Amino acid sequence: MIPKGGTDVVLNEESYDITIIGGGPAGMFAGFYAGLRNAKVQIIESLSELGGQVSALYPEKTILDVGGYPHIIARNLVTELEAQLKTVKPVIKLNQTVTDIQKNEDGYLIQTAQGTTQSKAIIIATGVGAFNPRKLAVDNGAEFENRNLFYSVKNLDQFRDQTVLVAGGGDSAIDEALLLEKVAKKVYLLHRRDKFRAMEHSVDLLNQSTIETVTPYLIKKLDHADHDRVTITAKKMRSDDQMTLTVDKIVVNYGFIAQDSALNAWSVHPELNRGTIQVAPTGKTELTNVFAIGDVSRYEGKEPLIATAFGEAPIAVNTIMQQLYPDRRGPLHSTSMHH
Ligand SMILES: Cc1cc2nc3c(=O)[nH]c(=O)nc-3n(C[C@H](O)[C@H](O)[C@H](O)COP(=O)(O)OP(=O)(O)OC[C@H]3O[C@@H](n4cnc5c(N)ncnc54)[C@H](O)[C@@H]3O)c2cc1C
Known part of the structure; x- marks a missing residue:
């Protein structure tokens, strides 16, 4: 026809x-x-x-x-x-x-x-x-993508026995951090606010977990570190304080x-x-x-x-x-x- x-x-x-x-x-x-x-x-x-x-x-x-x-x-x-x-x-x-x-x-x-x-x-x-995921606002992010920097957890094995920092404050950031906690050596959860805007149940699970929260901080800079690791420089909100942390991998969950x-x-x-x-x-x-x-x-x-x-x-x-x-x-x- x-x-x-x-x-x-x-x-x-x-x-x-x-x-x-x-x-x-x-x-x-x-x-x-x-x-x-x-x-x-x-x-x-x-x-x-x-x-x-x-x-x-x-x-x-x-x-x-x-x-x-x-x-x-x-x-x-x-x-x-x-x-x-x-x-x-x-x-x-x-x-x-x-x-x-x-x-x-x-x-x-x-x-x-x-x-x-x-x-x-x-x-x-x-x-x-x-x-598309909302990307991390650092100049050299692309250099780290798919090696140290990820926008979703597609293969949990990649994170096994590693030190991982998850960035974000919503349900999916917490879900990802909890998921990674099962296989990773250490998980940090960094958020720019003190409070997480996630369901109470997720926040309860987070509080009971071994995940270390880093708040209120915003990632400003990434640098290459030894052993294919990455050093994160984060700025404390409404303050001039900065902190650095070296991890194997970063998972950014800023939404889409x-x-x-x-x-x-x-x-x-x-x-x-x-x-x-x-x-x-x-x-x-x-x-x-x-x-x-x-x-x-x-x-x-x-x-x-x-x-x-x-x-x-x-x-x-x-x-x-x-x-x-x-x-x-x-x-x-x-x-x-x-x-
Ligand atoms: C991080 C996250 C966690 C979530 N957790 C949950 C949860 O726990 N429980 C829950 O119920 N929901 C959850 N959701 C929501 C849930 O995933 C969505 O409601 C669901 O995927 C919607 O299904 P959909 O088929 O309408 O759309 P989608 O899943 O978005 O699928 C649409 C598809 O259409 C395709 N497409 C688009 N345009 C075209 C085109 N022009 N031609 C051909 N193909 C095209 C796309 O490639 C895509 O594959 C979550 C969402 C996110 C982002």
Whole structure:
């Protein structure tokens, strides 16, 4: 089927019922659920692996607030999601970024660098967009990156028996420090305020741990030290005092800067407000058959959590299927769905 409207568009594949843009927890669970509903579905993910923020930013963290798991290591949650997703055999395209979306009479044309596909409906599950960590404000930071200086803990073994300084004062900084405490020789947690802005539970765990807090200090300078170590110079806030500390590794957790520019570049896209899309309770956007779920969607009371995304996915999929195939039965319980 060659769509009308697009100029010289060559479709390199058959068309889909639903295209899910983004393979984070929201997109993965939506892909699985769409498969349960017998939808023809493709998931397009710009990174080389599924899992979104969970894989990219905190694979080693223990997650406590996903239903059914009293605790689960983030990367294991992604493995479980992937296993569940693959039971319905969706088309999964990794290393592909959706660069444009155009409307035509059969729905939408989805463009990536690898080609153009046709889809009746779209679920935008792009999360916080292309994200990057907020970097340490020192002139020579790049020299130390991936040797002494890290912006996430991807491989805990790298820190085994080492002296590590974690910089930051939020939940994830504390989580990382607690995680590192399990393998490192010594962990420092440096923050520019005396108080940590983290959940009480995390702060309690921190107080009970062997982690040494260094507050209120801000890192100003890094210098190479013997044995591939790094010397940190930190300034005390509202004072001229300085301190130095030599460690093997630094993990900076100052949060992330999100870039939602990819969506803005599409020929058609729902209106974006600070990177998020306003949706109806079904996930519907102002565009026909375009839905948004997960961190990218916004409505009153929204909490950007994995559990929230898991709830939004079936609602969006069922609403789309009702729209596309009004004669089909549904929604049903998974045990009575056939595929
Ligand atoms: C440090 C940290 C700790 C957290 N801890 C918890 C926790 O304990 N419990 C909890 O419930 N939540 C936690 N969260 C939040 C949770 O990770 C998010 O709510 C969840 O990842 C949202 O899933 P998502 O699928 O909507 O988006 P994301 O996980 O952001 O995934 C979106 C995906 O879309 C892809 N994408 C974006 N644009 C395009 C494009 N144009 N084309 C193709 N692909 C694209 C991205 O590459 C990404 O993989 C934490 C977040 C952080 C940062």
